[in-house]
Amino acid sequence: MYHSLHDAIADAERKGTTLARCALEIESRDQGRPVEEIRAALGRALAVMRHAVAQGVTGDLRSNSGLVGGDAAKLRSGPAGPLAGTVFRDVLMKALAVQEVNAAMGVIVAAPTAGGAGVLPAVLLGLAEQRGIDDEHLIDALATAGLIGAVVAQRASLSGAEGGCQAETGAAAGMAAGAATEMLGGTPAMVGHATALAQQGTLGLVCDPLGGLVELPCVFRNATGAAIALAAVEMAMAGITFAIPADEVIDTMGDIGREMDVRYRETAGGGLAATPTGRRLAKERLVQIKRT
Amino acid sequence: MVSILDIIGPVMVGPSSSHTAGACRLGLIARDLVAGTPETALIELHGSFARTGEGHGTDKAIVGGLLGFRPDDERLRDALGIVEREGLDWRFEKTTLGEEPEVHPNTVRISVKRQHRQHVMLGASLGAGRIRVSQIDGYPVEVDGSHHTIVMVAEDIKGSIARIAGILSDAGVNIATLRLSRKHRGGDAFMVIEVDERPEDAVGAALKGLPWVRWTHRIDKVGG
Numbered sequence: 001m002y003h004s005l006h007d008a009i010a011d012a013e014r015k016g017t018t019l020a021r022c023a024l025e026i027e028s029r030d031q032g033r034p035v036e037e038i039r040a041a042l043g044r045a046l047a048v049m050r051h052a053v054a055q056g057v058t059g060d061l062r063s064n065s066g067l068v069g070g071d072a073a074k075l076r077s078g079p080a081g082p083l084a085g086t087v088f089r090d091v092l093m094k095a096l097a098v099q100e101v102n103a104a105m106g107v108i109v110a111a112p113t114a115g116g117a118g119v120l121p122a123v124l125l126g127l128a129e130q131r132g133i134d135d136e137h138l139i140d141a142l143a144t145a146g147l148i149g150a151v152v153a154q155r156a157s158l159s160g161a162e163g164g165c166q167a168e169t170g171a172a173a174g175m176a177a178g179a180a181t182e183m184l185g186g187t188p189a190m191v192g193h194a195t196a197l198a199q200q201g202t203l204g205l206v207c208d209p210l211g212g213l214v215e216l217p218c219v220f221r222n223a224t225g226a227a228i229a230l231a232a233v234e235m236a237m238a239g240i241t242f243a244i245p246a247d248e249v250i251d252t253m254g255d256i257g258r259e260m261d262v263r264y265r266e267t268a269g270g271g272l273a274a275t276p277t278g279r280r281l282a283k284e285r286l287v288q289i290k291r292t
Numbered sequence: 293m294v295s296i297l298d299i300i301g302p303v304m305v306g307p308s309s310s311h312t313a314g315a316c317r318l319g320l321i322a323r324d325l326v327a328g329t330p331e332t333a334l335i336e337l338h339g340s341f342a343r344t345g346e347g348h349g350t351d352k353a354i355v356g357g358l359l360g361f362r363p364d365d366e367r368l369r370d371a372l373g374i375v376e377r378e379g380l381d382w383r384f385e386k387t388t389l390g391e392e393p394e395v396h397p398n399t400v401r402i403s404v405k406r407q408h409r410q411h412v413m414l415g416a417s418l419g420a421g422r423i424r425v426s427q428i429d430g431y432p433v434e435v436d437g438s439h440h441t442i443v444m445v446a447e448d449i450k451g452s453i454a455r456i457a458g459i460l461s462d463a464g465v466n467i468a469t470l471r472l473s474r475k476h477r478g479g480d481a482f483m484v485i486e487v488d489e490r491p492e493d494a495v496g497a498a499l500k501g502l503p504w505v506r507w508t509h510r511i512d513k514v515g516g
Contacts, residue, residue: 001294027296032488041297048303063307065347102306105349105369110309111300112420120300146296149420153294159310159419161340161397167419175299212344214307265397267343286347 001026001150005192005246008147012188019178019188020140023147042142045109046135049098049121052108056097063103065285068215072097087130088230095122095226099219111142112149112158112171115207115214118222119172120145123180123229137183145179148195155247156254160207160266163257169218169225170202170253174246176225177232186237194236196246201228203249204256206264208271211282217272295438298515302421304363310398311341311348314417316368317437317514318400319357321425322413324511325443326406333358333382333404339397341417342386354400355382362514363421389414396424409507421515431482432473437514439468439486444499444508448474448481455502460487463495480506 001023002008012022028035055061059073075093083089095118102108108117124141127133149158152171157163177198178191186194202225210216242249263270272278304313323329335354337345345351349368356371359378367374375382389395396416403412414427425435428443435441446452453470460467466488474481491510499508 001296023296030293031295031297038297042300045300045303105306105366107303107364107366108306109301109303110313110421113309114304114306114312115308117306142300143296146299149299150294150296153299153420153422157419158299159398161310162419209344209347211347213347214311262392262397266340269343 001030002147003151003154005148005151005195008151009188009192018140018144019147019182019191020143023143027143039139042139043135045111045142046138048107048109050125052098052101052106053094053121053125055106056101057093061100061104061106063213063215064105065211065213065215067210067213067281067285068103068219069100071219072100087126088227090130091122091126091226091230092223094126095119095222096219098122099222103213103215103219111145112152112175113160113168115160115218116168116172116222116225119169119225119229120176120179122222122226123176124183127180127184131184133183141179141183144182144191145175148175148178151247152250155250157257162265163254164205164260164264165207165221166202166205166253167257168207169221170199170205173202173225173229173232174199174250176229177236180229180233181236184233184237190236192246193241194232196242196244196249197235197240198229198232199246199249199253200242200244201232203253206260206271207266208264208273209266209268210273210278211286212266212268213285298420298422302363302515304421305366305368308348309421310417310419311345311350312353312368313363313421314398314423315341315350315353315400316357316361316363317421317423318402318415318417318425319354320360320362320514321415321435321437321511322402322404323358323360325411325413325428325509326404326409327509328406329359329378329380330404330406331379331381333380333402334385335382336385336387336389336401338387338389338395338399338401341398341400351384354402355380358382358404423515428482431475433482433484434471435484435511437511439488440490440513441511442485442487442491442499442508443511444483445480445506446483446502447504447506448478449504452481452504456483456485456499459495459498460485460491463491465489465491465495
């Protein structure tokens with residue numbers, strides 16, 4: 001797979017095609033599998049994403065610890081806010097839904113990771129439903145997201161333990177922003193700007209889950225990550241460019257991750273996990289998990 | 293090689309791709325080293341695995357892998373209950389296996405025993421469900437579970453690789469990568485052969501039939 005978005009964008013521009021098509025061709029060559037087989041696998045991932053959204057919005061799920069659950073349902077039928085009736089609210093609801101399913105040990109697609117699994121389905125399915133975009137274009141969008149994620153994996157990291165939350169929901173926001181931009185008709189260069197705009201907004205984000213559980217703040221980080229992705233799509237589609245290329249923003253994320261103290265890398269030693277309330281809740285809930 | 297299907301995937305039981313899905317895959321590889329559910333397993337967790345593993349279900353996931361459950365198997369949720377009925381005697385310990393960056397923060401050492409087979413492996417979960425086994429029985433290796441893999445220990449004799457390649461070729465199995473390591477010249481050689489097709493049991497039998505092969509196992513693909 002491509003090692004830089006710069007190369008991928010140049011390739012797509014030279015061939016006059018999409019990043020999705022370039023990604024599928026390279027994947028086919030790398031893995032020795034026909035493009036149709038890869039599309040079918042992405043189609044299965046899409047079905048799991050849809051199922052997780054549907055399961056999550058019912059509001060019936062609770063995590064083992066009971067720390068999270070039921071909030072996606074509040075966005076579905078709770079009181080109206082300033083975004084009521086907009087795709088924005090729908091995307092927030094879907095992001096919470098998938099992540100609540102994940103916290104309850106339900107089946108999700110780790111894209112790129114389980115902790116950041118809500119962002120991509122929320123943004124892509126939310127926008128596709130609003131615009132009436134078909135599954136073939138959604139599968140293309142997943143290929144583009146996979147390409148962006150592969151670049152992040154090679155240049156930086158996709159692990160909260162290595163790079164903090166910027167490597168999980170941050171990378172997911174970059175992937176979702178780029179993929180959605182292409183799905184809505186943006187050029188390969190616009191995809192690069194959307195990715196950079198989303199990823200810059202999450203630089204430095206720490207991974208600080210209470211008790212080490214992928215629950216709090218993870219569920220809400222997926223919703224805010226999706227919001228950042230939507231903001232990046234809106235800006236990129238309007239023709240706004242970001243002066244630092246996406247590859248360099250991604251490299252920066254990797255550098256910051258390597259410098260990040262271990263307390264902020266999934267160890268529950270710092271950040272919200274180390275607040276008085278965070279410590280108290282974690283202690284109470286871990287005792288509860290051991291009892292169940 | 294990073295695949296877009298590793299990034300948009302795996303389909304898995306939550307809550308953590310590194311601490312649940314990756315951990316499960318490491319358990320599956322340890323299971324293959326003894327060709328079935330081990331009788332005993334010592335699971336030593338390092339770094340983030342040790343500090344936050346319980347909340348992420350890392351314990352359930354590794355034990356589930358040892359039982360042969362894959363990362364999308366909903367039985368993982370209940371693996372610690374199931375394991376008691378399967379007769380696997382397992383034990384977790386928290387340990388320090390070295391310093392970063394030489395040792396990845398999500399590293400585990402798994403020692404397994406079944407009948408006459410006894411092995412120890414060191415592996416890490418790299419994020420997004422990707423894994424890397426870096427040591428088997430003290431030999432440095434690199435197994436990522438993205439291919440079917442044959443691991444073997446053989447006497448370090450001339451022509452051994454040609455013979456092995458011949459057996460694989462006759463069975464229609466194509467070699468993707470081959471790595472050889474040894475602790476010292478003339479000592480036993482450790483071979484890791486990644487292949488494109490899953491080798492039949494007869495291939496393992498043919499390899500074991502070579503007088504200078506001490507042992508060989510097939511590790512099934514767990515990802516990609």
